[in-house]
Amino acid sequence: MEKLARQQVQKLTPYLSARRIGGSGDVWLNANESPFDNTYQLNLSGLNRYPSCQPEGMLSAYAAYAGVQPEQVLTTRGADEGIELIIRAFCEPNEDAILYCPPTYGMYAISAETIGVARKVVPLTSDWQLDLPAIEANLDGVKVVFVCSPNNPTGNLVAREDIVALLELTKDRAIVVMDEAYIDFCPQASTVDLLEQYEHLAILRTLSKAFALAGLRCGYTLANAELIQVLLKVIAPYPVPYPVSEIAQQALSESGLARMKYQALEINTNRAYLQAGLSAIPGVTVFDGWGNYLLVEFPDGDALFQAAWDNGMILRNSPIENCVRISAGNREECEKTLAFIRRFYQ
Template sequence: MSSALARPEILTLKPYVTAIQEPGTLRLNANEAPRSPLDDGLNRYPPIRPAGLQEKLAALFGVAQQNLLATRGSSEAIDLITRAFCRAYQDSVLVMPPTFSMYRVYAGMQGAAVVEVPLNAENNFCLNANEVLARCTDNCKLIFICSPNNPTGTSVPFPEIEKLLRSRAGKSLIVVDEAYIEFSDADSVALQLARFDNLVVLRTLSKAWGLAGTRCGAVIGNEGIIELLGRLVPPYAFSTPSSDRVLQSLSRVGESNARKLVAETIAERERVRNALRDLPCVTRVWPSDANFLLVKFASLGDVSKLLAQNHVLVRAFADSPLLANCARITIGTIEQNDQLLKALDDQSGSRS
């Protein structure tokens, strides 16, 4: 079992035992206040583990409940996995920049080394499994794959992921971050969970479901890994208001609205991409399977100043040599995207 790859002290860790929560009883066992300021029931701790939320998320992502742990965004899942499996100053994680920087941040917090296998911009930032395997060491516990990747928007074909899963079986967890998968045509690799004991999948409601403010995500894996990660989650971690709002959103109406949002975003993504490619200030726009575009400008400095004057914010990567003069642009509404394009068109006109 891949759970055996965890830190020895985590394998023997006894989780905190919470006060019993039982309906219809007088609860004087958790030092809760007898009432809240607004008398809204928030004087009581939320469920130790949000069972209703777990059930809904498992159904949404097509997995069994015992294979899923609700987390406060997928970022918490990255933290839990890194703390559970990486021994400080002994183990390493492997990442493929440019990618989501929190993999590196949580590794640094845990004292784990970071091995980088850069993606090639000229090859549309495609992952090469053979290059990754060549850099793996005996102490490489985690390989993070963001698909579609942030900030490039590139999806990783499953055969490349499968090669890593097979080659690193019993040695590394392959953690596939699917934060943006709803904006692509790909199936979730969670469908392969029964085939690969070392597969871990991250999901979130922040993007396609428009629920970033609730901080709701999930980690999916084999039952042993999920049980192990559950030991590290504090009790009562998921607040009652957040849980209630997520459950309300995961309704038929909410699902219909989410699907509509995704469809609108994809249509706008392609419209904006085509418009950007026609602008003189733009030198390249990479194809994207996410809710954003990676754009290279002739002069990012000039563009950034103009966008700031027009009160438009984009994500620049000045500290990344791999992304020189590049910015990640989130796809907004039609009106918001038109505001962006007008500002960039004005920039191009002023330089002609």
């Protein structure tokens, strides 16, 4: 079957998600999931009918939370579908390119490669900020620029003035996609207020992280109405199952939002606990993080990652040398992981 696949697909290396990598243990801090397992009520009648492509209740609820109008919201199967839709809608295969800035989320490149769209790579600077002169020099043929803030896996925020400068650079040239999958842990850093000024800005959001709904596969794209209408041309006809719509609206209700904010605060507290404890270990460097995870540099990151794996603590190795990404779980998971790492370096 392999030889029957498109050549582009034959050469493709799939994204190694946490679940594909696997592992066996009782502490899972590798996928930036929430440690909270919330419950919801479901009405499962009407499953014999197709759902609405874009349920009004979902759009209105998220629009109210994000501070935009419902016509500025598109709901998708996770933010990953939003990435793919934007590339499909704005890039001609074998003609246009996307641009992204590693180290960053791997699905931008894989989605483009799957569709047959070229990839231009402009690495982040040494302090993991945008290299604006290099981006400007590489914009020819680029239709979409992806920026992740808080960035995965580094955890840092991209400087707002650089985001504005990028938006100015790309006017009438390319779509700028701000990936805000982790913005609920630092809502003050959102770029949603820039939508009013920049018609070529799109923002990716998700319920997977702070809302503790990774298994729901529910994401949102925020943009101006004209851009949303373009994406509606290429989205699947029935992307939102009834149960997804029901649960999402409960999560976005007044009580649901209150619970999310409380849980996000607790996760941020546990992240700070991990950061303080790990920073006290000689030879270990912990980078400031604004999502629900930390990037940590060890004297030998691969050895630490493997030792933790062998002891049932599943972390995430990183493309950055000697660095391991550690999700902020519940306090018990954080304490157990910190104690293991302390013993490892004694």
